[in-house]
């Protein structure tokens with residue numbers, strides 16, 4: 097039996113048979129592998145790209161795979177992967193796990209110390225806080241669109257979920273109070289009560305939402321940039337595909353106006369869109385609006401026991417179990433490009449890592465202005481930056497409060513705009529509030545609740561301040577919001593506070609590595625629905641983007657879809673999934689032409 101070489105991650109290049117004993121040479125990571133005593137738990141030969149479990153003397157199980165090219169590469173001090181993913185937001189994690197389960201050799205690099213990005217968590221004084229939204233779409237066990245459940249299941253994970261009876265409780269101008277109940281009939285009956293003259297309009301608008309959702313939910317969701325898959329779906333389900341093609345260039349506001357005349361009801365639809373897109377209905381793609389409006393009643397909103405951050409942790413664990421690798425505190429400084437082809441990345445510590453494909457989960461602004469040379473931005477990206485701009489960021493407050501300050505049966509999620517509809521999109525005017533401990537008490541010390549409050553804010557408000565001015569500004573904004581919540585919902589809130597920490601757009605920029613702390617892209621004008629949103633391939637060969645600055649945009653479920661699409665396209669380009677070069681070229685040109693229409 098031949099001597100074997102292994103990299104730090106136990107990459108083994110040789111053919112082995114059952115019970116072969118072999119010696120390994122470990123790399124710099126300091127993994128203590130005994131020189132003998134390792135053996136396969138599985139028989140059969142170790143073939144290229146095949147995963148095996150190796151059992152060491154009293155060691156954990158390791159996944160290994162054969163990579164014949166590793167020997168030469170390692171000798172010159174470089175590593176080679178099939179794919180490197182920059183960033184472990186939900187988009188990056190889903191792309192990485194979907195590749196790993198296809199036996200693609202993938203390395204995920206995350207600059208922070210835990211996975212999840214905006215969907216991560218942090219702990220303080222016995223509280224476990226969700227960094228971003230606590231409203232989880234796509235997390236049921238029904239249909240095809242439950243992309244969070246599916247992403248976990250792909251790596252053998254299933255989480256315990258707590259159903260949320262009310263997606264959100266709206267507190268809007270002129271006393272308009274709407275609870276979005278889990279059951280669709282209960283929700284629309286609230287709207288009928290307030291707008292009896294608009295019953296037909298309500299049925300018409302929500303009816304169109306359901307047509308879109310049902311079409312989406314009937315497809316197997318994969319890369320819309322892969323022509324063989326697309327063709328297959330058209331043949332299997334022509335009606336659903338044509339429905340989606342019809343709605344692809346449309347926005348929710350225009351469709352709402354076909355059915356509804358009442359200005360207050362139209363403002364309400366704006367609020368529904370604003371909470372997921374940070375723009376009004378006229379600028380929100382119909383497919384995205386329909387997706388969230390219906391999924392909350394179809395699969396329902398479900399909260400994972402232990403907090404949203406657990407999802408990313410489970411995916412990261414699943415990634416490693418399936419042969420992928422993840423490195424934390426790995427801050428990518430630049431993407432290495434040779435002859436307009438991405439060939440790897442360089443970390444801030446100078447280390448270069450090479451791969452056949454590079455996937456960036458950083459925003460497109462970060463990818464094309466920081467990780468790549470801004471002055472060489474491809475025309476396609478310039479076009480994107482003309483049609484889409486950075487949305488504002490959020491000012492967020494994480495609080496711990498005594499439980500008695502919340503009235504009995506308080507809903508988990510609230511959205512508040514007190515006075516004037518025209519202020520819907522103005523900074524600090526709307527308040528988003530989640531109280532995840534209403535569903536999962538384990539997130540706070542006994543007798544306490546978590547309040548996660550956020551409001552739209554621009555980074556410019558926080559630039560150029562001294563440390564004292566910056567802190568004082570954060571505290572003043574937080575005081576003002578707490579006062580508003582005292583008036584509207586919870587008298588005595590300030591006195592009942594046991595913990596409070598405020599974050600500004602600068603906090604988002606710093607911890608989430610998002611340019612200006614942006615929540616994601618928003619259309620610069622009235623978009624043609626989703627037509628102008630870029631998919632995963634880029635103008636740089638072998639470089640892909642994933643996450644919320646790709647189709648279909650912001651939202652955990654949306655970036656999960658982006659991850660699924662990205663992995664499928666990358667796998668096709670690596671030859672792991674079916675593809676056809678001529679059809680690929682044709683579709684890519686067609687999609688580029690579509691984008692010029694947007």
Ligand SMILES: NC(=O)c1ccc[n+]([C@@H]2O[C@H](COP(=O)([O-])OP(=O)(O)OC[C@H]3O[C@@H](n4cnc5c(N)ncnc54)[C@H](O)[C@@H]3O)[C@@H](O)[C@H]2O)c1
Pocket residue numbers: 182183184185186187188205206207208211212213214215227228229426427428429457458462490607608609610614615616642643644645650651652653655
């Ligand atoms: N506070 C909020 O509520 C909030 C804010 C923004 C986004 N979001 C939501 O989060 C989701 C976005 O998910 P996503 O997957 O697009 O991205 P993400 O922003 O969640 O994750 C990106 C990850 O990439 C890492 N990263 C960035 N640059 C890097 C570099 N150079 N080297 C190494 N790592 C790097 C970041 O640390 C982060 O973990 C969406 O659901 C969006 O709606 C929520």
Ligand SMILES: CC(C)=CCC/C(C)=C/C=C/C(C)=C/C=C/C(C)=C/C=C/C=C(C)/C=C/C=C(C)/C=C/C=C(\C)CCC=C(C)C
Pocket residue numbers: 229230231233264312315317320337338340341344371372373383384385387388509510511528529530648649650651652653654657
């Ligand atoms: C050729 C071509 C291209 C085409 C043809 C046709 C077709 C086939 C098409 C298809 C299409 C598709 C499949 C599509 C898909 C889509 C999807 C999936 C979408 C999704 C979306 C989602 C979303 C947007 C989501 C979102 C969400 C969010 C953002 C959330 C958030 C939340 C929050 C913030 C919370 C709030 C809170 C309070 C109130 C407290």
